[in-house]
Amino acid sequence: MQGVRLTPTSYIVLGLLSWVAEATPYDLKRMVAGSVGNLWSVQHAQLYTEPERLAKAGYLTEDRERGGRRRRRYAITERGRAALREWISMPTDDFTELRDPGLLQLFFGADPAELASTQLHVHEEKLREYEEVRARGSSDAPAGPRLALEAGIGHEREWIRFWRRLAKG
Amino acid sequence: MQGVRLTPTSYIVLGLLSWVAEATPYDLKRMVAGSVGNLWSVQHAQLYTEPERLAKAGYLTEDRERGGRRRRRYAITERGRAALREWISMPTDDFTELRDPGLLQLFFGADPAELASTQLHVHEEKLREYEEVRARGSSDAPAGPRLALEAGIGHEREWIRFWRRLAKG
DNA sequence: ACCGTCATGTAATCGGTTACATGATTCT
DNA sequence: AGAATCATGTAACCGATTACATGACGGT
Numbered sequence: 343m344q345g346v347r348l349t350p351t352s353y354i355v356l357g358l359l360s361w362v363a364e365a366t367p368y369d370l371k372r373m374v375a376g377s378v379g380n381l382w383s384v385q386h387a388q389l390y391t392e393p394e395r396l397a398k399a400g401y402l403t404e405d406r407e408r409g410g411r412r413r414r415r416y417a418i419t420e421r422g423r424a425a426l427r428e429w430i431s432m433p434t435d436d437f438t439e440l441r442d443p444g445l446l447q448l449f450f451g452a453d454p455a456e457l458a459s460t461q462l463h464v465h466e467e468k469l470r471e472y473e474e475v476r477a478r479g480s481s482d483a484p485a486g487p488r489l490a491l492e493a494g495i496g497h498e499r500e501w502i503r504f505w506r507r508l509a510k511g
Numbered sequence: 512m513q514g515v516r517l518t519p520t521s522y523i524v525l526g527l528l529s530w531v532a533e534a535t536p537y538d539l540k541r542m543v544a545g546s547v548g549n550l551w552s553v554q555h556a557q558l559y560t561e562p563e564r565l566a567k568a569g570y571l572t573e574d575r576e577r578g579g580r581r582r583r584r585y586a587i588t589e590r591g592r593a594a595l596r597e598w599i600s601m602p603t604d605d606f607t608e609l610r611d612p613g614l615l616q617l618f619f620g621a622d623p624a625e626l627a628s629t630q631l632h633v634h635e636e637k638l639r640e641y642e643e644v645r646a647r648g649s650s651d652a653p654a655g656p657r658l659a660l661e662a663g664i665g666h667e668r669e670w671i672r673f674w675r676r677l678a679k680g
Numbered sequence: 681a682c683c684g685t686c687a688t689g690t691a692a693t694c695g696g697t698t699a700c701a702t703g704a705t706t707c708t
Numbered sequence: 709a710g711a712a713t714c715a716t717g718t719a720a721c722c723g724a725t726t727a728c729a730t731g732a733c734g735g736t
Contacts, residue, residue, distance in 0.1 A: 426619070442550070497666060537687060554725060564723095
């Protein structure tokens with residue numbers, strides 16, 4: 343029940359658990375892979391440690407299976423929901439830098455054309471992936487993920503524009 | 512002289528030191544603030560620890576002032592230059608996820624219009640800042656930083672497009 | 681003189697990454 | 709039956725953030 347600092351990872355766990363009755367770390371891993379992971383990936387090891395932290399702080403309940411694998415199953419508590427709601431309702435004015443490794447290379451003098459050709463492939467591939475996700479998505483999908491996906495697509499397109507310009511001198 | 516893993520932070524330090532004869536951590540801090548920092552910021556404390564690591568591994572020389580502040584002055588070695596060159600010449604196929612806190616909130620159900628209005632301000636401000644940097648930049652500035660700045664501007668514009676659409680339902 | 685801000689640095693903490701391991705399943 | 713892959717978990721390490729401190733300097 344100690345106070346803990348809630349990080350983006352915390353909110354990802356809380357957010358996912360707000361959608362389902364309960365989940366094991368492995369369930370979380372799969373959920374991340376299919377959704378938020380595109381925008382903010384999480385190492386699987388963290389999906390073991392983070393819920394544990396959150397449970398200790400009262401945001402989740404932890405329930406260990408008897409027998410068999412003795413999997414841990416987590417469920418969100420009212421306190422967890424409250425924390426999630428509060429975070430969501432307070433629009434952040436943070437934003438992330440690009441922090442793109444390729445761009446860093448460009449910054450420090452990498453050959454634009456060569457770098458661009460590599461990066462173009464990567465981003466075109468990613469764009470295709472996103473568009474496929476979008477195509478598969480049912481129309482009754484929640485708005486949040488859908489909009490986030492749109493953002494992802496927009497930025498991939500921007501990357502492609504950028505690198506394409508560099509590719510041809 | 513041990514082997515160390517070179518991180519993006521390492522390359523930022525190496526890259527900056529490849530531009531000047533020598534620099535103190537504080538010099539590095541200022542250099543970062545005015546250039547790469549826009550794309551990949553570094554905490555000032557790391558500009559003390561990272562050069563130390565790099566020096567131990569032979570990528571930099573460390574030289575402590577006698578008397579006065581006893582500042583540490585670092586300079587890149589041939590080995591450091593080689594490492595930098597090698598990294599630059601090998602186009603990475605890595606890329607970064609958006610990892611945008613606002614987008615994460617949107618994903619988990621934040622009110623689009625409200626969030627958008629906050630985020631719009633932030634990104635418009637950032638764009639203005641970038642454009643100012645661009646305007647100030649001399650035309651003989653190195654290509655890398657200039658191109659990286661263009662990328663930054665492009666993405667800020669993309670963010671603005673995105674949030675603007677959400678701002679008005 | 682005093683205050684605020686810039687300059688400069690160290691230490692502790694901690695989230696996140698990497699590495700390591702073993703149990704189940706599925707496929708040939 | 710054996711190989712490969714998926715499922716599931718723990719432990720150690722380490723880079724990065726946060727917090728803490730003091731010195732210099734310009735302005736009122």
